[in-house]
Amino acid sequence: MKPLLVTIDGREVQLSNLDKMMFPDFSKGEMIDYYTRIAPVLLPHLRDRAVTRIRYPDGVDGAHFFEKNRPGGTPSWVRLETLPVPGSTRSRETIDFVVVDELPTLVWLANLAAIELHTPQWRIGADPDLLVVDLDPGAPAGLRECCAVAVLIRERLAADGITAFPKTSGRKGMQLCCPISGTQDAEVVSGYAKRVAEDLATMVPGSITAKMAKQLRPGRVFIDWSQNSAAKTTVTPYSLRAGPVPAVSTPLTWDETAAIAVGEAEARQFGPAEVLARVAASGDLLSHLISSGPPVP
Template identity: 35%
Template structure:
C-alpha cells in the first residue's frame, strides 16, 4: 500500500572521501528537495518537511503525471539553471516567486515506491535502474535523471568547486533507502554551507538601504544560540524583499539565549525567529562564530526550529583501533558501528552535552564485559575531549566536557558506550537547569503499567504547572525531564522531586514506590528522584546503553507514549525519524518551583 507520507533519506556531512565501499557520485544540487507522490494518476509534490508544493510547481506535477505511473514515490531536487547550466539558488527563489515553474528542472535520483512495490530495502543500483526505465518514456526537459558522474570523486569535487557549485553527493550503490540521515549517503562541500535562523538585523550604513547585516543563530537544546552575522551576498532586490519579511516579524525581545557580543543594542532590530537563511562560510571560530559568511537566500522549505549546527563526520581523522571488535554479540555490532552512530547523531546529541560535565561508562570488552564509570580525566587522553575548571570538583582530576564530533567519536574509540550528564552546566554548576524522574519498574511489570504510570506522573506535573518532556531510557523504564530556570539550588530541586515521588507513592501505593531497593518495588514502579543531586547524573539524550542490541535513550513526543512498546525499542541500527525534534521547546521552557507548588506538595 502506498504510504501517505515519506521521510526522505538525508546525507551526512563528511570531510574526506571514503576509501572503502562501492560508491557513486552526483552533483549536490543548489535547490529544494522535492518528493513526488503518484496515486491513481493524481500527483502531489512535497517538500522535505511535508509541505504541499503542487500548486507552486504545476509544470513539474504535469510532467510526472505524463509518465503514466499507477502509483509511486519519486525523490529528487528542484533547481533553476543559469546560462552555464549551473544551479542557482537565488534564481530558483525568484522563479518560484514569479510562478515560472516551467523555468525549473526537477532532477530525479531515487524511486522508493513503484506500482505497488516498496523498494526501500532494494539496493540503490536496482532502484536507479527502475528510475531510468520510468524516465525513458520522456524527453529530458522539466524532468531529468540525475546521472552518476564517472570521474574520480576528488576530480569531481575540484570541478564542482571551480564552477562555484555547492559540492558533490556520494551514495553507496548497495544500500537501502534509509528514510533518515544516514552515512550511506554523504555530502562533500566546497565551502561550508548550511541553514541558519535569523534573529535580528542591524541598521544600514552609508549608501546601503534597508538593513546592514542579518544576525544568525542555531538551536541548541531548544535555545537559539547566536553564531554571527552576514552582510554580503545581497543585491538591492534581495535586500528589499528580505527587509519586508523581517519588518513584519519585528519584536522587542532578543530571541537569542545571550546578547550577541559584537552587537550594540542601539543598532539592532530583533525579529521573531521564523526565517531561515542559506549561508556559506569559511569556517567556525573557536568561539563558535562564523567567518566570511555569504548570504544565498531564504529557505522557505525548512522550519526554523529544526536548524542546528552541522558537524562533519571525522571518522577518517580518528584512528579506530580494533574497529572489527564485536561489542554486542547479540547483533554482531562492532566498535566501528558505535563510532559511526555517534558521528551520525552528533547534530542532535551535542547540544545536550556542550558546557555540561559528562561522565563515561566505559566497556573495553563490550556489553558483556567489565564496565567502569569515568567522571574525571585521570590523565587519559581521549581525542577532542576538553577539561573543565578543577574548582568544579575540588580534590579530583578535572571533569570532562564533550562539545565536538571528534570528542564523541574519541570517547567511543576509548570504549565509552554510555554518556551521562549532570543536571547543570559548568558556568552555573550550583543551579540545576532541569529535574529528572527515572521511572524504574519491577522487571515483571507489564509494559502498559509503565506507560500508564508515566502518564500519571505527567498529570501530576501538569497540575502543578510544570511542563515536562519524555524520553526512553534505553534500559528498563522511561525518563520524564522538567526544564527549570536556573534559580534553585540542588537541595531545593532534590527536595521538590522527592516530594513529587512521595506524593505519587502515597496516593497510589499499589502502583508507585519512592524507596530504593528491589523489595520496595515488587509489582510497582520506583520513581527515582535521586538523579537530582549534585553528584548524580542521568544518561544523556541520544546516548547508547551498554546492553544487548545497543539501545538508545531517545527523546519522544508525549503523544507517542502509547506507541512505545519497551524502553529499548530504539537502537543504533533502528532510530525514529530525525526530521522532527520532540524536544525543540525544551530550552525555551524556563520554569520555577513556586511557593504554591511547594505548598501543594506539603513542602515547608
C-alpha cells in the same frame, strides 16, 4: 586493522580496532558511525555538561568501568573542566572532567569504547536547569507500567507549570525530563521532586513507590526523585546503553507514551538505526530541554 588517523572539523582523531565487537553483531566502527550521525541532536544535550563515561574496552560481554576523570592520552584540544567532587571514592577534591562540545570529542570517546554517556542536571558553573524523574520498574512491572505512571506525573507537574518530556532509559525503564529555570540549587529541585513522588505514591500506593527500599519495589514503579542530587547523573538522550543488543535512550512523544500505557503500542526499547530514522522524520523531540523553563514551586 591498523589505526586510522582521521580529520574531523580540523581535529586529528585516531581510530583503532574498528572491527572489534562492542555488542554481538555491532562493532566499534558501527558505534562510532552511530554517534557521528546522531551528533547534531546529541551534542546540544552534552554541551557545557561534565560527562561521565561507562567504558567497555572488550565490549558488553567484558569488564567495564565508570570514568569521570580525563583519561591518559587526552588530546590537547579536548575541553576539560576542573570541578569539585565531594564524597569521591578515591578521596579526590577535584576531577578534570571531559566536556563534549564538539564532534571530534564525541568520536574520540566512542573510539575509547565509551558506550554510555551520562550527564548531570546542571551546566558547568550553574544551578540545575533540568528536573529529572527516573521511573524504575520492579518486576513484573515494566516499561508499560512506567508509561502509565509517566502520564500521571505529567499531569501532576503540569499543575505546577512544569512541562515534562519522556524518553526511554535504554534499559527497562524511562525518564521524564523537565526544563526549569536554573535559578535554584539542587537541594530545592530535589525536594520538589521528592514531594511530587510522595504525592503520587500516596495516590496510587499499589502501583507506585517513592521509597528506595528494594523490598517495596516488586510490581511497582519506583519514582526516583534522588536523580536531582547535584552528585547524580542521568543517561544522556540518544546515548547507547550496554546490554545484549544495542539500545538507545530514546525520546518519545506523549501520544506514544499513552499508547504504550494502555497496550495500544509495544513496550520496548529502540535500536540505533530506529533512532536515526526517528530523528530524520521528527527531529529532536527533546529540543525544548535546551531552553530554560520555570522555577519549581
